[in-house]
Amino acid sequence: MLQAALYLIPVPLSDGPTSDVLPQRNIAIVGEIGHFIVENVRSARRFLRQCSRDIDIDSLTFSTLDEHTQPEEVAAMLQPLRDGHAMGIISEAGCPAIADPGADAVAIAQREGLKVVPLVGPSSIVMSLMASGFNGQSFAFVGYLPIEPRQRLRKLRDMEQCIDRLDQTQIFIETPYRNNKLIAELAKSLPPRLRLCVASNITGQNETIVTRTIGEWARAKYDYNKIPTIFLLYK
Amino acid sequence: MLQAALYLIPVPLSDGPTSDVLPQRNIAIVGEIGHFIVENVRSARRFLRQCSRDIDIDSLTFSTLDEHTQPEEVAAMLQPLRDGHAMGIISEAGCPAIADPGADAVAIAQREGLKVVPLVGPSSIVMSLMASGFNGQSFAFVGYLPIEPRQRLRKLRDMEQCIDRLDQTQIFIETPYRNNKLIAELAKSLPPRLRLCVASNITGQNETIVTRTIGEWARAKYDYNKIPTIFLLYK
Numbered sequence: 001m002l003q004a005a006l007y008l009i010p011v012p013l014s015d016g017p018t019s020d021v022l023p024q025r026n027i028a029i030v031g032e033i034g035h036f037i038v039e040n041v042r043s044a045r046r047f048l049r050q051c052s053r054d055i056d057i058d059s060l061t062f063s064t065l066d067e068h069t070q071p072e073e074v075a076a077m078l079q080p081l082r083d084g085h086a087m088g089i090i091s092e093a094g095c096p097a098i099a100d101p102g103a104d105a106v107a108i109a110q111r112e113g114l115k116v117v118p119l120v121g122p123s124s125i126v127m128s129l130m131a132s133g134f135n136g137q138s139f140a141f142v143g144y145l146p147i148e149p150r151q152r153l154r155k156l157r158d159m160e161q162c163i164d165r166l167d168q169t170q171i172f173i174e175t176p177y178r179n180n181k182l183i184a185e186l187a188k189s190l191p192p193r194l195r196l197c198v199a200s201n202i203t204g205q206n207e208t209i210v211t212r213t214i215g216e217w218a219r220a221k222y223d224y225n226k227i228p229t230i231f232l233l234y235k
Numbered sequence: 236m237l238q239a240a241l242y243l244i245p246v247p248l249s250d251g252p253t254s255d256v257l258p259q260r261n262i263a264i265v266g267e268i269g270h271f272i273v274e275n276v277r278s279a280r281r282f283l284r285q286c287s288r289d290i291d292i293d294s295l296t297f298s299t300l301d302e303h304t305q306p307e308e309v310a311a312m313l314q315p316l317r318d319g320h321a322m323g324i325i326s327e328a329g330c331p332a333i334a335d336p337g338a339d340a341v342a343i344a345q346r347e348g349l350k351v352v353p354l355v356g357p358s359s360i361v362m363s364l365m366a367s368g369f370n371g372q373s374f375a376f377v378g379y380l381p382i383e384p385r386q387r388l389r390k391l392r393d394m395e396q397c398i399d400r401l402d403q404t405q406i407f408i409e410t411p412y413r414n415n416k417l418i419a420e421l422a423k424s425l426p427p428r429l430r431l432c433v434a435s436n437i438t439g440q441n442e443t444i445v446t447r448t449i450g451e452w453a454r455a456k457y458d459y460n461k462i463p464t465i466f467l468l469y470k
Binding site: 008019020021022023024025095096097098099100102103104106107108109110111116117118120121122123125126127128129130131132133134135136137138139140141142143168197202203207209210211 | 243254255256257258259260330331332333334335337338339341342343344345346351352353355356357358360361362363364365366367368369370371372373374375376377378403432437438442444445446
């Protein structure tokens with residue numbers, strides 16, 4: 001029987017067979033869990049159906065954890081784990097608790113000394129960093145850039161400084177419909193010698209991970225509109 | 236036939252079946268590659284044997300890429316890829332090019348417009364971050380702390396500032412035989428309110444990932460001597 005623990009269950013980043021991006025062990029573990037904390041019940045059910053047709057989805061319990069959930073509600077969701085049952089956290093895409101509300105549930109489990117077990121799965125941050133050719137010994141993920149123009153420009157300057165002074169790769173994301181605008185803006189605002197890696201549709205059919213200098217991006221043709229993309233900056 | 240590209244092939248972090256931590260697709264891809272760039276030939280051969288008994292290891296070519304390799308040698312290693320053959324990079328443990336010399340080969344491939352394809356696999360950085368309960372929307376991996384005492388203390392102060400000002404989780408590693416000493420040192424040097432996550436032997440039989448306050452670590456009993464461990468710090 002599966003050990004009682006809070007299993008952190010990564011979800012594919014793109015369409016295609018789950019076995020392409022998840023180890024067999026994940027599928028086996030998922031099939032033994034009865035209680036899930038999820039960001040979105042519909043997509044979690046779809047993911048479980050993809051994992052295995054043997055899972056009786058109607059027998060499972062789902063608690064929704066999103067940015068509207070109150071801390072005391074999160075604590076209550078963990079009751080099955082306290083009672084000795086295995087639980088799973090499923091996020092929308094990629095790894096739970098990385099740029100995702102699941103971290104709150106994990107923090108409570110850790111505080112109460114409950115066992116937490118992360119499973120292997122696709123992380124756009126790690127996969128893009130591997131493929132960028134940039135420094136993997138020192139890097140920062142900064143999430144979204146600020147929207148307000150002056151704050152945004154200041155953030156770009158901060159990132160330049162972290163690259164130069166700390167030799168630190170800078171990783172960030174953008175709302176997909178603004179991808180093209182962001183690249184144009186970076187091409188205009190940053191020194192031409194810096195390198196920008198644009199990693200798009202990772203693990204998907206049309207995955208492209210391309211590193212060019214800012215000067216090259218300024219002259220390049222591209223279209224990343226509405227495609228999930230992650231950006232990396234380095235010297 | 237496998238597309239000509241530079242495949243970045245993660246390796247398990249611990250003993251046990253590769254299928255527990257690698258997707259089936261990785262095994263299939265590895266079996267179709269004839270040319271590898273590796274950090275250590277012996278452990279790369281062992282890994283390939285674990286992947287599949289059908290691989291004829293003596294028919295493969297291996298180039299060694301480590302911290303002693305010159306840039307022009309790295310460029311020469313990529314010739315099979317330029318000639319239209321699939322190539323793979325295999326690191327010692329975890330993901331190639333993350334805290335690993337493989338990044339140089341990837342950078343050259345990117346510069347020449349050669350296709351780079353990262354595969355899914357275990358990353359101690361991402362897995363420990365997921366399980367820590369810390370901020371996954373903003374984090375930095377800083378590698379090893381400096382050894383020189385004054386520089387080391389300054390680095391701890393820098394990390395404290397990044398936690399407070401940037402709300403940024405700090406992730407770092409230590410030579411495994413110094414793990415216990417490091418924890419004692421952090422317990423003495425850092426504010427008791429900060430939280431330290433110690434993630435040890437990830438994916439292994441005795442995996443433990445424990446988050447406590449610095450004050451709690453100061454009173455805790457632990458022994459991480461010579462066990463691969465990663466450290467995370469947050470408020």
